[in-house]
Amino acid sequence: MNDMQTPFQIPSDVCAPQGAFSPRRIQALMLRHLYVLRRSWPRLLELAYWPLIQMILWGFVTKFFMGHSSWVAEAAAVLISAVLLWDVLFRANLGVSLPFIEEMWSRNLAQLFVSPLRDAELIAALVLMSLVRTLISVTPAALLALPLYDVWVFELGITLLAFFTNLLFFGAVIGITVAALILRFGLGAESLCWLGIFLLAPVSAIYYPVSALPEWLQWVALSLPSAHTFEGMRAVLFDGVFMWNHFFWAVGLNAVMLAGAALFFLYMMKRARIKGLLMQQGE
Numbered sequence: 001m002n003d004m005q006t007p008f009q010i011p012s013d014v015c016a017p018q019g020a021f022s023p024r025r026i027q028a029l030m031l032r033h034l035y036v037l038r039r040s041w042p043r044l045l046e047l048a049y050w051p052l053i054q055m056i057l058w059g060f061v062t063k064f065f066m067g068h069s070s071w072v073a074e075a076a077a078v079l080i081s082a083v084l085l086w087d088v089l090f091r092a093n094l095g096v097s098l099p100f101i102e103e104m105w106s107r108n109l110a111q112l113f114v115s116p117l118r119d120a121e122l123i124a125a126l127v128l129m130s131l132v133r134t135l136i137s138v139t140p141a142a143l144l145a146l147p148l149y150d151v152w153v154f155e156l157g158i159t160l161l162a163f164f165t166n167l168l169f170f171g172a173v174i175g176i177t178v179a180a181l182i183l184r185f186g187l188g189a190e191s192l193c194w195l196g197i198f199l200l201a202p203v204s205a206i207y208y209p210v211s212a213l214p215e216w217l218q219w220v221a222l223s224l225p226s227a228h229t230f231e232g233m234r235a236v237l238f239d240g241v242f243m244w245n246h247f248f249w250a251v252g253l254n255a256v257m258l259a260g261a262a263l264f265f266l267y268m269m270k271r272a273r274i275k276g277l278l279m280q281q282g283e
Helices: 023-038 041-067 069-073 076-105 109-114 119-149 158-185 192-199 215-221 225-239 244-275
Strands: none
Touching (some): 076 119, 076 158, 076 192, 119 158, 158 225, 158 244, 225 244
């Protein structure tokens, strides 16, 4: 037994009594977190992500306002409506991805698929749950906008339903895609729930028209249902005109993207079963 060699030697000061201050223990704990950070690209991305996105988004807002000072005086209703509709998109995304992550947190995915539940039924349940969560989240804010800011978003009437539906389905597209990626890369990628949706914020034309973007970004914006929806919202509020072309583009893009996201999720679920990832849901 005395001839057996340990695979590594633990420095003596790391094992020092708790009362003694040890820089080596600080180093050991830092290394533990650095190793996790090094092996998790979503965490690395998140470190630089938020300052970058905030700078880009509010940079475009500021640039647009500087050249359209008269627009600001008339834009209170438009900005508040944009904030509320943006939250529809954000909550619709979380309404799909968070319930899926909660199943992974509770280590319940494997148990779910022991039941007769089909993958397509799981997608349908997540989308419907997204609708419920979004309505609960957004309705109080929409009602409070009237006494606080004298803005009644429901005056949009039937057009509000068109905007809400398009953003709900686009949020579901992002949520399903994120759920598929988390299924593949594990809970270390759970920050994609927030990263994915905010990545699209600068090119969704939430607070400014698509024309305010550089020309090389405008085609990216117009390939997203969200940009068409917000452009349609501004047309209704400023000009009283419902832009059918933006509506049909949003519906068509949503249909294609929702089908693509569902197929991607089904593919990732199939790969997870083959690789046994349903039983290994950690980092």
